[in-house]
Amino acid sequence: MSAYDELPWLGVYAGQSAELPPEHPDALTMYRAGLAADPDGVAIRYFDGVLTRSELEAQSDALASALLAHGFERGDRLAVYLQNVPQFVVCMVATWKAGGVMVSINPMSRARELTYLLADSGARVLVSLETLYDEVAREVVPGTAVDLVLTTSGLEHQQRHDERLFAGVARARHDGTTDLATLIEEHRGQVPPPVTLGPDDVAFLTYTSGTTGVPKGAMNTHRNVVFTAGVYRDRARFAPGGSVFGVAPLFHITGLIGHVAVTLAAPSELVLAYRFEPGVVLDALLEHRPTYTIGAITAFNALLNAEGFTRDHFSSFTSVYSGGAAISPTAEKAFAEKTGLQVHNAYGLTETTSPMTLTPYGAPSPVDPTSGALSVGVPVPSTIVRIQDDDGNDLPLGEVGEIVADGPQVVAGYWGKPEETAAGLPGGALRSGDVGFMDADGWVYIVDRKKDMINASGYKVWPREVEDVLAEHPAVRESAVVGVPDEKRGETVRAFVSLHAGATVTTEELVAHCKERMAAYKYPRQVVVIDELPKTVTGKILRRELRD
Template sequence: MSVYDERPWLALYGDQPADYAVEFDDALAMYRAGVAADPDGVALRYFDGTVTRRELDELTDGLAAGLLADGFAPGDRLAVYLQNVPQFVIAMVAAWKAGGVMVSINPMSRTRELSYLLADSGATVLVCLEHLYDEVARDVVPGTGVRLVLTTSGLDFQTRDDERLFAGVTRQRHEGTTDLLEFIGQHRGQTPPPVELAPDDVAFLTYTSGTTGVPKGAMNTHRNVVFTAQVYRDWVRAGRDGSVFGVAPLFHITGLIGHVAVSMLVPAPLVLAYRFEPQVVLDAFLEHRPTFTIGAITAFSALLNAPGFTKDHFASFTSIYSGGAAISPAAERAFLEATGKQVHNAYGLTETTSPMTVTPFGSPSPVDPTSGALSVGVPAPNTVVRIQDDEGQDLPLGEVGEIVAEGPQVVAGYWGKPEETAANLPGGALRSGDVGFMDPQGWVFIVDRKKDMINASGYKVWPREVEDVLAEHPAVRESAVVGVPDEKRGETVKAYVSLRPGASVTPEELIAHCRERMAAYKYPRSVELIDELPKTVTGKILRRELRGA
């Protein structure tokens, strides 16, 4: 037996169970139990608006009934292209009630990205913000299998329109679309027929980039969702003392589980504020007094540096976790000094449906004395994390290798990509692509990324995608994109570019070229023009040399 099978971290679980059963067969049953437990309690808070669990159930029933009447069938995909608004949760639950799969799409995605995601997922319904339809989706939808577009607005479900987020925003009606709330209203009062969902059915597709740089739809199953929601409730203390605040974007796996799913399970109110804007978030903290949140350390740093920040903004919190971007010991100390609260570390991927390792609630993560790295926690309950070499063999504790995880949170595979599934999830164990080690007590430390992925403010950027966009510019001969340290984003995108003979272009023009074609977190923040990119004798570009430039 391998030392990892012996699970040396079990002694660190404290009063939390080392093994426990998944309580519900599917996420819809989990949601229904929450409604039954507290039907008149608040499910969602959005600025000055509230939605009770009973109201949420009526809204999702109406939407599900309408979808089925329109031809939506079990197994169909409904794509959600929204910010952190109540409509996101409504659409997700309605998709489950109709027997379907929700596809989460980053609202920063532009035409090229949205086209790929809709085509790859085979979505037949798109729920999107009105302005995103006008700016992006109207040019995309005709070339996809989407046959119903339901549009909505961030102005819905509130009466006090915040000028910092909604200045100049008006309602828009576009030809070929249907207003979401009007569509629900036409079917409100109807109850969709019972649906049978199995633990291994897909609850939602969340897209990630892999070794080839092509986005892959991770198939997060209902079992994955329920299990990780339980981990948040039982081990992270999410929602047990009050409301959950949605700092992370809901389209991201952290928001889907650490905000939406756990709020359904507990049940606890979920507080949403459209998108992350530091001053708006701080004001919402004072207004709603949430008790739990999880987000990237870069987001928390932005809150600490926002004008008017005081320790009182975080006074109501009893549990705060960070994931999506590495925390340095200095950042952890700074947060504690500024807020009086301990930020706990967690680590997971889209393919692990959020956490695979978590710092036990109430205790800080240790710091590795050699590297100075802060631990990302110990394996979650029912989870075995291994450190392996390139041949897939377990390495001794303390040695550096690839982090591999297996457990109830690991996805079934990638949508429509059996070869990628076999390569990245051999035997059902996820090869993370991250390099790290485990100490004798079971604490996991991340040393570096095996792949060339850039992690900017918790968002993952694949260099090849940026390079492909740069290659579309007529002046560009070759390019190489790398991640470089950034105080605010943790890591940011930099491009090294060589030009075609006789061509002329400025770095600013190349940045603008990318900004017009990519999500905001992807385009390079700096471009350096060089005569030749460093290469191996076989012509492979040496990104590692550029990182050290």
């Protein structure tokens, strides 16, 4: 037995357990338990539109019946190519009722990416926004296994159309497609035959971001989904009668679990606003007064710096969590000063169906005195997190190595990729690709992505540490650090920064700021100021694009 097996993680949670409840062996059963608990309650608020739980049940019954009538079979895949709209949730529940697997696709995907995702997943059904079908999917679908295309619009389920999001958008039916709402109405009142889903059946295929290679379809099982939905429900302190604001995109694992699945499990309301646009989000926060959310710190920073932001925008929240992008101590402090709330850290990957560690509600995240890194929390219940070397051996507490997780949230593998599964999930435990360490109390700290380490004159430089130092400068809004070729040092450190509105600073001043606070081999020799850092739709900074 190693030190990792003896840490008092569960004690941090006051003895609570997030074991898989026997009455919830699959996500569809979890959904039905929430429906039975509050059948007339609101499931989704979308601008001025409301979808009740009973209406969600009726629409998903109708859609599942339609899919089965079309020949959809158990294990078939339905792909959704949507923004944060109520139809996303309807399609998800209907897919499970038909015994299938939902494939969530980034609505920012273009033809090359969509072609790959549809081909890799083998999806038979595609549900797409009309605009995305017209711009992208119509040229892609003919060469895939898709034999039914359902189209819909962000204009559905609302009367008051926000011109900041929907200017110039109109309904447009396309040849070879079927309107989703029409199909649902044609089958309204029909109930699909009962389906039995097991904990090890696949609920979702969620694709890795591809920031370090070809995207892989993580097979998130029903066991994974129910367990992690329970973790968020029980750990994030949902206020009775509260609601969840969907700040993260629903196609991403954070949105799927931290927004959708948890509202099905609670049950509680889910507030959606199509896509992230700071002004629209701020208005929605005042209109709907949500009590909980989880999103990338980059999204929260955008809200705090948006025109018209006031402390009142966050006054309804009882709990705020952040994941998907690293949080510096400076960013945590700024959030608290501007909102009066602690932003709690969460850490997980697509392959851990969102959380593997969380900062317990109300507990301050410690800062490592040596690296200055803010902890991402302690392992969630029933989960073992270890720090290992390249050979898979446990390292002593405090030493830096790869973060490895084993628990009910770890996926079964990668869709159609046995070699990648064997390499990335040996023995069922996930090798995260993230480098970090754990202290004697079980708090986990991330140093950086393993592949992002910079070798400058033989010394290891972790970009995260340099970025945290840059964050301390009052002019710096965001930063990203990469290694670039250098004749003398092999690699040298280059920083890209964006500045706060109205701020001015010279690159020489930023270099001097870091030089004063870091070892000589670590500080950036080059600083480039740009307007915006490239990011994924979930807010993760794309260092690869900056290197290129």
